[in-house]
Amino acid sequence: MASKRVSVVVTRRLPEVVETRLKELFDVRLREDDTPMTRGELIDAVQSADVLVPTVTDQIDAGLIGQAGTQLKLIANFGAGFDHIDVATARSRGILVSNTPGVVTDDTADMVMALMLGVTRRIQEGLSVMQDGSWQGWAPTAFLGGRLGGRRLGILGMGRIGQAVAKRARAFGMQIHYHNRRQLRPETEQALEASYWESLDQMVARMDVISVNCPSTPSTYHLLNARRLKLLKPTAVIVNTSRGEVIDENALTRMLKAGELAGAGLDVYEHGHHGNPELRQMSNVVMLPHMGSATEEGRLEMGEKVIINVKTFADGHRPPDQVLPAML
Incomplete structure (x- = not known):
C-alpha cells in the first residue's frame, strides 16, 4: 500500500511552476486568490495540515500555533525573513521552522x-x-x-x-x-x-x-x-x-x-x-511596495527551496534550511 502523502497548505499564490511541482509531490491545498488568509483560514490550516507554507503577510504567532493540531510538524516559510513566525513557541510544540535564505x-x-x-x-x-x-x-x-x-x-x-x-x-x-x-x-x-x-x-x-x-x-x-x-x-x-x-x-x-x-x-x-x-x-x-526581492528568478528559487525543505521533511529528515535558536 502506498504511504500517505504529506498534507501541505500554501497561504498565498506562488509561481505556477512551483504550485505544479507541489501538486506532484504532496497532498497540497493551494490558495485560489492572491490575498492573505484570514485568521480563521489560518487556524483551519494549522489544524488540518502536516506542513504550513506561509509568507511574510501571515502572522504565525503564539496564539495561532497554540491552536495547531498535533499533526502540524513543519512551517516551511516562503521567504528568508521569519520575524512573523513565533519560532520559540513552534519549537516548544515540536514544530520545525524553515526558510529560504540566500536566494534573494x-x-x-x-x-x-x-x-x-x-x-x-x-x-x-x-x-x-x-x-x-x-x-x-x-x-x-x-x-x-x-x-x-x-x-x-x-x-x-x-x-x-x-x-x-x-x-x-x-x-x-x-x-x-x-x-x-x-x-x-x-x-x-x-x-x-x-x-x-x-x-x-x-x-x-x-x-x-x-x-x-x-x-x-x-x-x-x-x-x-x-x-x-x-x-x-x-x-x-x-x-x-x-x-x-x-x-x-x-x-x-x-x-x-x-x-x-x-x-x-x-x-x-x-x-x-x-x-x-x-x-x-x-x-x-x-x-516602493516591498519589492526588493521581486524578481521572477528569485521567486522561483524561493519556491524550489520550500519544495526541498518539505520533501526532505517528508522523507524523514530535518529540512536543510531549518531556523535554529542561534539565528534568532
Missing part, C-alpha cells in the same frame, strides 16, 4: 543601489515632471543631485545582503563601513575594503548614506531610534530594504519634514504596508 541576496542588493540612486539623483522628482507634463526643458541648475562616488556608506547588518551591497557600492566608488553583531573575518573585510565600527553611534554620525540590512529581532527594534537618527548629518540619506521596525518611522518622518536629513529610500515600513502618509508627500523620499 543579489535581488535585494540591486534594489538598495536603485534606491540610493533614486534619492541622490532625484529620480522621483524627474519622473514626476515627465508624468505630469510640466517639464520645461533642460537647464544647467535643474534637478541637481550628487554623486555616489566618494561617499561614505554605512551598512547596518553585514550578512549576505550587506556584503552584496558592499560589493556593488565599492564598484560605484563608495567607501564601505559597517556595523554588525560580529566583526567579519580579516580576509572578508579586506576583500570588501570595509571598515568595522563597534559603535553604531559613532558610525552613523560620520556616514553619508546608511543602508539597513539587518533582520528584525527584539534587539534590532528601533535600532535607529530618534536619538540615534539625530546623530546623522543633515546631508545623509537612509535606505531600508530590510524591515520597517528597525527604524523609528515617526522620528524619521519628523526629521525629513524638518530638513534634518537629505532623503530616504524605503521598501519596508513600520506601520502597515503604506508607511507614514506624510512620507508620500515628500519629493526627497522614494517609496
Whole structure:
C-alpha cells in the first residue's frame, strides 16, 4: 500500500511552476486568490495540515500555533525573513521552522543601489515632471543631485545582503563601513575594503548614506531610534530594504519634514504596508511596495527551496534550511 502523502497548505499564490511541482509531490491545498488568509483560514490550516507554507503577510504567532493540531510538524516559510513566525513557541510544540535564505541576496542588493540612486539623483522628482507634463526643458541648475562616488556608506547588518551591497557600492566608488553583531573575518573585510565600527553611534554620525540590512529581532527594534537618527548629518540619506521596525518611522518622518536629513529610500515600513502618509508627500523620499526581492528568478528559487525543505521533511529528515535558536 502506498504511504500517505504529506498534507501541505500554501497561504498565498506562488509561481505556477512551483504550485505544479507541489501538486506532484504532496497532498497540497493551494490558495485560489492572491490575498492573505484570514485568521480563521489560518487556524483551519494549522489544524488540518502536516506542513504550513506561509509568507511574510501571515502572522504565525503564539496564539495561532497554540491552536495547531498535533499533526502540524513543519512551517516551511516562503521567504528568508521569519520575524512573523513565533519560532520559540513552534519549537516548544515540536514544530520545525524553515526558510529560504540566500536566494534573494543579489535581488535585494540591486534594489538598495536603485534606491540610493533614486534619492541622490532625484529620480522621483524627474519622473514626476515627465508624468505630469510640466517639464520645461533642460537647464544647467535643474534637478541637481550628487554623486555616489566618494561617499561614505554605512551598512547596518553585514550578512549576505550587506556584503552584496558592499560589493556593488565599492564598484560605484563608495567607501564601505559597517556595523554588525560580529566583526567579519580579516580576509572578508579586506576583500570588501570595509571598515568595522563597534559603535553604531559613532558610525552613523560620520556616514553619508546608511543602508539597513539587518533582520528584525527584539534587539534590532528601533535600532535607529530618534536619538540615534539625530546623530546623522543633515546631508545623509537612509535606505531600508530590510524591515520597517528597525527604524523609528515617526522620528524619521519628523526629521525629513524638518530638513534634518537629505532623503530616504524605503521598501519596508513600520506601520502597515503604506508607511507614514506624510512620507508620500515628500519629493526627497522614494517609496516602493516591498519589492526588493521581486524578481521572477528569485521567486522561483524561493519556491524550489520550500519544495526541498518539505520533501526532505517528508522523507524523514530535518529540512536543510531549518531556523535554529542561534539565528534568532
